[in-house]
Amino acid sequence: MKSLKENGGGFFQKLKGSKYFELSGLVCLIIVYSIIVQTRSGNFLTMGNINNILKEIVVYGILATALTFPLINGTFDLSIESTCALGGTCCALLVTDGLFGIKTNLFMAVVISILICCLVGVVNGLLVSRTKIDPFIVTLGTQTAVRGIVYIVCNNSAVTSLPDSFKYLSSGKVAGVSVSIWILLLDFVLMALVLGKTSYGRKIYAIGGSYLAAYISGINVKRIRFSTYVISAALSCIAGILSTARVGSATPNAASGYATIAISACAIGGVALTGGKGLTIGVFMGALMMGMITNGMNLMFIGSNWQYVVRGCLMVLAVFYAQWFSKISNKATNK
Amino acid sequence: MSDFILEMKHIYKSYGGIHALSDVGLDLKAGEVLCLCGENGAGKSTLMKILAGVETPTEGEIYINGRPVRITKPIDAFNEGISMVHQELVQIEEMTVAENIYVGRFKTKAGFVDKKALRENTLKLFEELDIFFEPDSLVRQYSVANRQLIEIAKALSHNCSIIIFDEPTAALTIEETEKLYRIIRRLKQKGMAVILISHRMEDIYAVGDRVEVLKDGENSGTLRVSESKVDDIVKLMIGRTMTQQFPHKTNQVGDVIMEVKNLTNSKISNISFDLRRGEVLGVAGLVGAGRTELLRAIFGLDACEGNLTLNGKRIVNQSPMDGLKRGFALVPEDRKDQGLILNQSILQNIVLSILKKMSAWGIMKPKKETVVCEEYIQKLKIRASGKNMIVQMLSGGNQQKVVLGKCLASKPEILLLDEPTRGVDVGAKAEIYKIINDLACEGISIIVVSSEMTELLGISDRILVMHEGYLSGELSMNEASEEAIMRLAISHEAVG
Numbered sequence: 001m002k003s004l005k006e007n008g009g010g011f012f013q014k015l016k017g018s019k020y021f022e023l024s025g026l027v028c029l030i031i032v033y034s035i036i037v038q039t040r041s042g043n044f045l046t047m048g049n050i051n052n053i054l055k056e057i058v059v060y061g062i063l064a065t066a067l068t069f070p071l072i073n074g075t076f077d078l079s080i081e082s083t084c085a086l087g088g089t090c091c092a093l094l095v096t097d098g099l100f101g102i103k104t105n106l107f108m109a110v111v112i113s114i115l116i117c118c119l120v121g122v123v124n125g126l127l128v129s130r131t132k133i134d135p136f137i138v139t140l141g142t143q144t145a146v147r148g149i150v151y152i153v154c155n156n157s158a159v160t161s162l163p164d165s166f167k168y169l170s171s172g173k174v175a176g177v178s179v180s181i182w183i184l185l186l187d188f189v190l191m192a193l194v195l196g197k198t199s200y201g202r203k204i205y206a207i208g209g210s211y212l213a214a215y216i217s218g219i220n221v222k223r224i225r226f227s228t229y230v231i232s233a234a235l236s237c238i239a240g241i242l243s244t245a246r247v248g249s250a251t252p253n254a255a256s257g258y259a260t261i262a263i264s265a266c267a268i269g270g271v272a273l274t275g276g277k278g279l280t281i282g283v284f285m286g287a288l289m290m291g292m293i294t295n296g297m298n299l300m301f302i303g304s305n306w307q308y309v310v311r312g313c314l315m316v317l318a319v320f321y322a323q324w325f326s327k328i329s330n331k332a333t334n335k
Numbered sequence: 336m337s338d339f340i341l342e343m344k345h346i347y348k349s350y351g352g353i354h355a356l357s358d359v360g361l362d363l364k365a366g367e368v369l370c371l372c373g374e375n376g377a378g379k380s381t382l383m384k385i386l387a388g389v390e391t392p393t394e395g396e397i398y399i400n401g402r403p404v405r406i407t408k409p410i411d412a413f414n415e416g417i418s419m420v421h422q423e424l425v426q427i428e429e430m431t432v433a434e435n436i437y438v439g440r441f442k443t444k445a446g447f448v449d450k451k452a453l454r455e456n457t458l459k460l461f462e463e464l465d466i467f468f469e470p471d472s473l474v475r476q477y478s479v480a481n482r483q484l485i486e487i488a489k490a491l492s493h494n495c496s497i498i499i500f501d502e503p504t505a506a507l508t509i510e511e512t513e514k515l516y517r518i519i520r521r522l523k524q525k526g527m528a529v530i531l532i533s534h535r536m537e538d539i540y541a542v543g544d545r546v547e548v549l550k551d552g553e554n555s556g557t558l559r560v561s562e563s564k565v566d567d568i569v570k571l572m573i574g575r576t577m578t579q580q581f582p583h584k585t586n587q588v589g590d591v592i593m594e595v596k597n598l599t600n601s602k603i604s605n606i607s608f609d610l611r612r613g614e615v616l617g618v619a620g621l622v623g624a625g626r627t628e629l630l631r632a633i634f635g636l637d638a639c640e641g642n643l644t645l646n647g648k649r650i651v652n653q654s655p656m657d658g659l660k661r662g663f664a665l666v667p668e669d670r671k672d673q674g675l676i677l678n679q680s681i682l683q684n685i686v687l688s689i690l691k692k693m694s695a696w697g698i699m700k701p702k703k704e705t706v707v708c709e710e711y712i713q714k715l716k717i718r719a720s721g722k723n724m725i726v727q728m729l730s731g732g733n734q735q736k737v738v739l740g741k742c743l744a745s746k747p748e749i750l751l752l753d754e755p756t757r758g759v760d761v762g763a764k765a766e767i768y769k770i771i772n773d774l775a776c777e778g779i780s781i782i783v784v785s786s787e788m789t790e791l792l793g794i795s796d797r798i799l800v801m802h803e804g805y806l807s808g809e810l811s812m813n814e815a816s817e818e819a820i821m822r823l824a825i826s827h828e829a830v831g
Binding site for chain 2: 197198199200202203205206209210212213214215216217218219220276277
């Protein structure tokens, strides 16, 4: 066959054929944006500011990873932001006034909050995998319901006067870098390993690519689908705890609207909303881009209203680029 | 002035440096049925997509009635009187028959769709074709065959003079195919020119006037149907004579490995048969006779009542996981939807059923995967640039081989094949038949469901015939013939 000649090209050919090629557009965007902000403000690319950006993206970066599992699996999770608030609130209550009379140390508080949030994941997972209700509707429902539970649990008021050990999660530094940034990086590395190197990751991609084909190939589609929601909830909880640590208090309306930011980060990073496609490094760059927009425009003294406009435009632009590069990539592999 | 209604000259089409078509020509007279043949990847579909405006040629000229035309969009093709009935039907399932036919061209009355005119026009079209469907019924309730007829009516509604059929009979039963032949002859009588893309010799001899053969993106030759033999056409298609499409059967049929007793669910009734080691058991019947459902029930995809005995042990497969664990594997009818993860690589598809074996503590072992994958690429002669090629880019035949590879990787004892050669070109078909024979020789028992009777007669050791969910008969190879199968397939006094 003519069209299937061995692909013997050089480095560029190889790059074009690789699955990372699609991200080139995003890389270009990040570079161009950095240069523009750097020339306008001068201190965008300093170590201190990069640290700021990373610190900025901790919460919605982790939320984006939480969302990536259901997304690649071909479903959706809108409840992450409420689960995030629930995790932060529960954890704060456990170390201060007590949650239903239980007071614990920080470590136990984290464990218990994650378990509580996993229950949300269990409800989502059961409803999505066992019924035919659209995941969008299911998680829209839990998003609303869980937000209500958060208000009930913290009795309509913010949880304050957190111990220093709690705040250390955000302000503390290991090797000159904040603990929260280490957690963020660890989260991404773990996700990269799980999605890229394990059979579990393969199954997630396969189900997202074709639910029926995966089922006929002997994959326990329901169990995997269920598990992605539990993972999603657990990661949301961690994001919530770090958010609380950063602000120094747990407010019941914390993380409102963060689901949208997480979706944007995933979409910019090349995760297909139809499932079966997406790379961890892409999600990371997507989250980074979101942080850079806010940070860079603050440095250039551009107000938050314009930041929304730019964020919206860039998201569409990034997805457009990704598709364009993917087309070139397909042609290259087709040679 | 030429007497050709359509001429395509020096058509080139390349995708990023690869020539899909080079210097291809085609001509067509009014009232002529031209069959376009060639192996998958020969460029037939590309050529027709160019004519229908779905693709634009890199170079080339198209003349309609001797007048040069530019076709860059589907709408241009409609305006030039060209309509195409696509292989994968593009219909809006939630709309009615009439709405589907006239979608985008509704006659309106004061801004609202004129339902009465819509209905009347649709009925008029059906009358012309001598078919009938209720215009106000939803499209999704009709079978593939009927939807195809609706699609033909839609093509006709564009007042076209050239109509292109892309493998129309691939999914049809014999009766439905006959009906389609009648309609094509009728279109021809009305002075329309028809281009028929088909792999099937039956189609060519039933309705064709002339055959144009493409090979590797070039014209291979043109023949008058009345003056040529099957071998002549096949020779042009593959560049050699294929004296024998089916391999010489060498498998040894052993002892009974599986007994099926009174298998029943909503689609199949009381099916009982047994299967022997190394046997190729054909299952024939009309579309809708429950053949696919029988395979699905055995595999564990659909719930059923009744007994399955495998190697003397009673078993119940409640899910594909159960089926695979017990040594069953299914090659489904619809490979794009059910067989493959289209956006993933050959390797990822082949190891899909054996992820557990390809990993340790949940971590994939790339070296082990590569070995298994290369083994099946070689064994099944999958033609691709490498194991990392995305399966979407492969031709139909190679895609089917990937599905087969995935099933074989799980080392099945019983292989269930549902229409294994649908939409696969002649060359790849012969290869698949050979693979089936080889597997039977290795002692694998195979159940093949197929709508092509010649295929079943060529590869089976025994044939079961189904009719409306019942087993209407069993034929040994001495008794089996197309007539015998057909008699059982349409019989009303089913056994059992």
